[in-house]
Amino acid sequence: KAGVTQTPRYLIKTRGQQVTLSCSPISGHRSVSWYQQTPGQGLQFLFEYFSETQRNKGNFPGRFSGRQFSNSRSEMNVSTLELGDSALYLCASSLDGRTYNQPQHFGDGTRLSIL
Amino acid sequence: QKEVEQNSGPLSVPEGAIASLNCTYSDRGSQSFFWYRQYSGKSPELIMFIYSNGDKEDGRFTAQLNKASQYVSLLIRDSQPSDSATYLCAVEGAQKLVFGQGTRLTINP
Numbered sequence: 059k060a061g062v063t064q065t066p067r068y069l070i071k072t073r074g075q076q077v078t079l080s081c082s083p084i085s086g087h088r089s090v091s092w093y094q095q096t097p098g099q100g101l102q103f104l105f106e107y108f109s110e111t112q113r114n115k116g117n118f119p120g121r122f123s124g125r126q127f128s129n130s131r132s133e134m135n136v137s138t139l140e141l142g143d144s145a146l147y148l149c150a151s152s153l154d155g156r157t158y159n160q161p162q163h164f165g166d167g168t169r170l171s172i173l
Numbered sequence: 174q175k176e177v178e179q180n181s182g183p184l185s186v187p188e189g190a191i192a193s194l195n196c197t198y199s200d201r202g203s204q205s206f207f208w209y210r211q212y213s214g215k216s217p218e219l220i221m222f223i224y225s226n227g228d229k230e231d232g233r234f235t236a237q238l239n240k241a242s243q244y245v246s247l248l249i250r251d252s253q254p255s256d257s258a259t260y261l262c263a264v265e266g267a268q269k270l271v272f273g274q275g276t277r278l279t280i281n282p
Contacts, residue, residue, distance in 0.1 A: 091269070091270070093272075100272060100273070100274045100275065101217070101261065101272040102272075103269045103270065103271070106269060114269050116269070146216075148216055148217070150270075161207060161219050161222050162207075162219070162270060163219060164209075164216040164217050164218070164219075165216060166215070166216050167216045
């Protein structure tokens, strides 16, 4: 069974640009969550999608947005990139998410570098 | 107070010994607890999850949960050099997973 797939693996952008990251969950998983990981802040929750609806959102500015498609694939967008957005962006999927006791499985992440 | 706290380490343990990793959390309503292992440059990998008070064993790993004390731990028996990694404690809270900063574990041959 294929795991969570994130593309691209690496990305280099400059300040002011925007970026879109993609995540394909494990087959059958309908909940997709996004996290930002930096050395200073650790793993921080961005948002979670289930059945194409954003159910929960972390404390990030509106420049960070996402969406989920009918096949459960998800995209995350960051506009007007800042140097501080340099991080590893991780996507995690879980089976159902109707309860929140479902283990989440992570993809390999997209490492975003802002110059 | 941070929602999930872990000792950042580094924690150094000799090969073959028991490594003990600890985590405390602030939300008394949390019901689900997870341990992830993250190798340098890699993504987190789920090792254990526990929902009920007490111990849960899986091979060399044992997760322990004490909801009254708001404490969860991970024991690694017969530690191997391949266990050297950062271990992340995650707690379900406010309908999302909240992660600790992680404990860096080094197993010395």
